[in-house]
Amino acid sequence: MLKLEKLNKRFGEHHALVDITTTFPEHQTTVILGPSGSGKSTLLRSLNLLERPESGKYFFDDDVFDFAKGISVKDTLNIRKQTEMVFQGYNLFPHLTVLKNIMEGPVQVLHRPKAEVEREAHTLLAKVGLADKADVYPNQLSGGQAQRVAIARSLAMQPKYILLDEPTSALDPELELEVLKVLKQISTEKRSMIIVTHNMAFAREVADKIIFIEDGHILFDGPNERFFKTDNKRIADFISAMTFANI
Amino acid sequence: MCQFKIMWDIIVNATPQLIVAGLKYTIPISIVSFLLGLILALITALVRLSTKKGPFRIFKAIFRFYVWLFRSTPLLVQLFIVYFGLPYLKIAGIAPDGIKLTPLVAGIITFSLNTGAYCSETIRASILSIPKGQWEAAYSMGMTRSKALSRIILPQAVRVSLPPLANSFIGLVKDTSLAASITIVEMFEVSQQIAAENYQPLIMYCLVAALYAVACSLLSWLQGYLEKITSRYITNVD
Numbered sequence: 001m002l003k004l005e006k007l008n009k010r011f012g013e014h015h016a017l018v019d020i021t022t023t024f025p026e027h028q029t030t031v032i033l034g035p036s037g038s039g040k041s042t043l044l045r046s047l048n049l050l051e052r053p054e055s056g057k058y059f060f061d062d063d064v065f066d067f068a069k070g071i072s073v074k075d076t077l078n079i080r081k082q083t084e085m086v087f088q089g090y091n092l093f094p095h096l097t098v099l100k101n102i103m104e105g106p107v108q109v110l111h112r113p114k115a116e117v118e119r120e121a122h123t124l125l126a127k128v129g130l131a132d133k134a135d136v137y138p139n140q141l142s143g144g145q146a147q148r149v150a151i152a153r154s155l156a157m158q159p160k161y162i163l164l165d166e167p168t169s170a171l172d173p174e175l176e177l178e179v180l181k182v183l184k185q186i187s188t189e190k191r192s193m194i195i196v197t198h199n200m201a202f203a204r205e206v207a208d209k210i211i212f213i214e215d216g217h218i219l220f221d222g223p224n225e226r227f228f229k230t231d232n233k234r235i236a237d238f239i240s241a242m243t244f245a246n247i
Numbered sequence: 248m249c250q251f252k253i254m255w256d257i258i259v260n261a262t263p264q265l266i267v268a269g270l271k272y273t274i275p276i277s278i279v280s281f282l283l284g285l286i287l288a289l290i291t292a293l294v295r296l297s298t299k300k301g302p303f304r305i306f307k308a309i310f311r312f313y314v315w316l317f318r319s320t321p322l323l324v325q326l327f328i329v330y331f332g333l334p335y336l337k338i339a340g341i342a343p344d345g346i347k348l349t350p351l352v353a354g355i356i357t358f359s360l361n362t363g364a365y366c367s368e369t370i371r372a373s374i375l376s377i378p379k380g381q382w383e384a385a386y387s388m389g390m391t392r393s394k395a396l397s398r399i400i401l402p403q404a405v406r407v408s409l410p411p412l413a414n415s416f417i418g419l420v421k422d423t424s425l426a427a428s429i430t431i432v433e434m435f436e437v438s439q440q441i442a443a444e445n446y447q448p449l450i451m452y453c454l455v456a457a458l459y460a461v462a463c464s465l466l467s468w469l470q471g472y473l474e475k476i477t478s479r480y481i482t483n484v485d
Binding site for chain 1: 380383385388389391398403479
């Protein structure tokens with residue numbers, strides 16, 4: 001179980017996250033929604049410690065970390081091994097083939113035997129529909145393919161949580177669909193996922209839990225069904241804008 | 248016609264001597280100095296890019312000073328200081344009679360330090376040119392900074408740094424001609440000696456220039472080859 005308590009993050013004058021307290025249940029898909037600049041990516045990146053909030057507590061299973069006191073290098077590496085990030089811009093390693101991209105973490109970070117990791121990597125590639133791309137370099141892939149490789153790369157680390165930061169924002173609708181299908185399949189396997197997205201239809205489809213953030217504050221934190229039936233005026237407006245209801 | 252015959256004889260006679268001097272001094276000095284310089288450059292770049300705080304900042308200051316010093320003074324003056332100057336630097340206990348170096352050692356030390364200063368900036372820039380997302384992807388999977396550097400960042404930085412590093416290497420090959428001034432009988436020194444005997448400075452200096460050009464052309468070719476193999480993963484580039 002991942003839990004945050006009174007998380008605060010500032011970028012200079014800008015208070016990006018204000019007293020964020022929430023939980024990310026295991027074996028569920030949590031979707032973080034909100035307008036651009038609301039702090040949702042900062043929140044997600046804080047979970048992987050790519051951002052360091054100034055204060056707040058971070059609960060990971062039985063461990064508690066206090067951002068105000070700082071988190072040691074050892075703890076940081078440990079947390080990161082268990083929370084894999086999938087980025088909007090894929091961030092595949094361009095100098096490694098698709099297969100080596102997937103194997104890099106398990107072999108170099110988890111020090112698992114190469115042969116075993118390679119077998120798993122092939123299985124993962126098949127799972128994301130790219131079995132034939134193992135020996136190709138990333139820049140020969142389409143955006144949709146690259147993002148599916150990035151998803152396979154994150155799965156290869158067998159993390160407790162997969163964090164996806166607007167994974168389909170850079171893709172056209174057809175390629176987006178390829179990626180969403182893969183994500184939907186993963187979500188049905190009851191993995192723990194946290195997704196930042198702008199795609200409302202997808203959120204509605206896969207989310208167990210939804211968090212809505214605006215100006216660094218959580219405006220909604222609850223189950224999927226309740227979010228789409230909310231009477232909160234601001235959230236209702238957001239949903240209707242995002243689904244082009246009143247175009 | 249007669250003039251061409253004289254010219255041809257001079258070239259035929261002098262070229263072997265020049266090539267011997269090149270093989271004995273110019274090429275070994277260039278290669279050894281460049282390799283030492285590269286190691287020094289990598290260390291300098293990594294120290295200067297380090298995110299460590301506290302007392303480590305002193306190292307950063309020292310390496311910054313080193314780069315400043317060697318980029319701000321002429322190479323010829325550096326050679327003179329190391330070879331002619333250091334014998335007068337008497338340090339009680341360590342070198343009471345001054346630091347006396349053989350010409351070759353003085354030359355290699357100076358060339359290494361000089362090229363190291365320039366190359367450190369090349370390497371630093373090439374590391375900085377790798378997108379932040381590459382660091383983040385490496386960190387995200389739990390890599391330490393040194394692992395991210397060695398596995399993800401440096402392999403990509405090599406490709407970026409190759410053309411400017413080749414520039415430095417080619418520059419160094421030509422700069423070794425300055426070693427003539429600290430009594431090393433490298434290629435240029437030999438050409439001067441022959442010119443003093445046969446009174447044909449135009450032919451001799453053009454000939455030695457041509458030999459430097461041949462050596463540097465080989466390096467350019469090597470650069471092209473290395474660029475090709477380090478760019479395998481880039482498509483849409485002809």
